[in-house]
Amino acid sequence: MSDAALDYQRRIPRITRSSVTASPSLIRWTLRIVTVTLFGAATAIGVNLGVSAPDISPTVVHHGHVASP
C-alpha cells in the first residue's frame, strides 16, 4: 500500500469500513413499505380531519352568511 493510501485510510477510516450488508432488493422493499405506510397514514389523517371538520362556519354562527376569511 502506498504512503498516500495509508494516509488516506488514517484520515477517513470510515469510508473503508465494510459496507452495510442489507441487499439492494431488501432496501428497495423497505423503502416501498415506508412509502406505503407514510401515504396510508396521510390518508387516515386526511379522512379524519375531513370527517371531524366543523359543520358550521364560525362566520355563520355570528351571522346569516358571510365569507370566512
Place this chain on the structure above:
Amino acid sequence: MRPPGITAITLVVVVYLGAALAVLQGFVSGGLPIDFSASLMAQVSGMAAGYGAAIMLILMSRSPWLERGVGAGRLSRWHAWGAPLVIILTVLHAFAAVAAWAEVESIDLIAATYQVLNLPGLMTALVGTVILVLIGVTSIRAVRRRISYERWHFLHLLTYLAVGFGFVHQLAGPDLVGRRWLQIAWALLYCYAFALVLRWRVFQPIFQLWRHRLRVEDVRQESEDVMSVLMSGQHLDELRAEPGQFFRWRFLTRETWRSAYPFSLSAPPTRHRLRITIKASGDGTRRLFAVPRGTLVFAEGPYGVITSRRRRRPRVLLIAGGVGITPMRSLFEVIDLPGKDITLVYRASKEQDLVLKHEIDEIAERSGARVVYLVGPSSDTANDISAHALNRIVGDVRDHDVYLCASPGLAARVRGSLMDSGLPRHQLHEERFSL
C-alpha cells in the same frame, strides 16, 4: 429500469382541472344567482390560494415521478411563476374577507379586522400570510440579490409553516363547510402534499446518508474560483445517477450544513465515487472551499433530465458556458456515438476559466470528438454562439441533439437563437438553475 415519470402535459391538465373545480366551488358556494361582491371575491380567491399553496408544495416535493417526467428546471420555473400568484391571491382573500365582514356588520375596516382575527384559526392564518408575504418580498430579484442564498433558503423553508397555518382555518371556510366529501378531499390534498415532502425531502436524504455514507475524499482547486470535490461512498450504483444529472448537496460542517446547493456531476459516477465542480458565486459557496476531507455529505437526488437518454438525433452538440461545463464534461465522456458525431463548444471569458480542459482534451483525443474553445470577450465576433455561428461549426445544427448549460443570460441568448433558426424544441436539452 426506472418507472416513467408523469409527463408535463398530464400534470398541467390535472393541475388546471383541479384549479377550475376549486374556483367553481368558490363561485357556487355563495349560492345562485352569483352576486359579485367582496364576499364572493373572498371565497373565490381563498379557494384558489388554498389549492395553489398545496400544488406549490407538490411541485417542489422532489418526488421522482415529477423530477424525472417534468424536470427539475421546469418545476422550478412553474413554482417561480405560481408562488407569487398564490401570495397575491392570499392577500386579496384576506382584504376581501375583512371588507365583506365590515359590510355585513356595518362597521369600519379596523373594527372588522379586529373581530375577524378573533375568529377561530384566523390569527394563525394571519401569521401564515405574513410569512408568505415576507418570502415573496425576499424573492423579488432586486431584494433577492441583497441577501445571501443561505438566508433566503432558510426563510423559504418557513413556507411549510405558513401553509400549515393557513390550512388550520380552511376546512371551516364557507366554501367547504357542511360539504363533508369536499372537506375530506381538501384535507387529503394537503396531507398528501406534506407526505410527499416528508418522503422525498426528509426521509430520502436521511436514508441516502445512512446507506451511502457519502464523505468528502478530496478537494482540488481547478482555478482561482473553481474547485472540484471528490466524494466516496458505498453502493453508489444504487442511486442510478447518470452523467448530466445533479444533486442538491449539503455538507455537514458547522458552517455549511444549513444550505443545500444544486451542483451537477462533473464526471461519470462510479460505484464508489462522485465528483462535482463548484464555482464560488457568494459567501456560501466560497465556504465550501474550506470543507475538510472526511466531511459527511447529505445528498438529495439524482435530479435532472439532460442525460444521454434524451438523445434522438444521430449527432450531438454540447454547449457549455463557464462552469456550465460540469454536466457537459460528464456527457462528453459517455455519449455512445462515434467521436466525429459529437462536438463540444466551450465558452469562457479567460483562458484560466477553462476548467477541466485537460480532461476534455484527453477525452477528445481518445474518442476523436471535436472540441471548440471560444475564449475572450463576448464583443469579439469570433466568440459568437448564435445559431448562425454554430451552423458554421457543426454543419446544420438541426441535425443535432443540443445540450446546453450556461449562465442564465448566455443560455437565453443561445436558446433564442436556436429556436429562431428552427431547431425543434424537443431537440434542445437544458437544465436551468442558478444560485
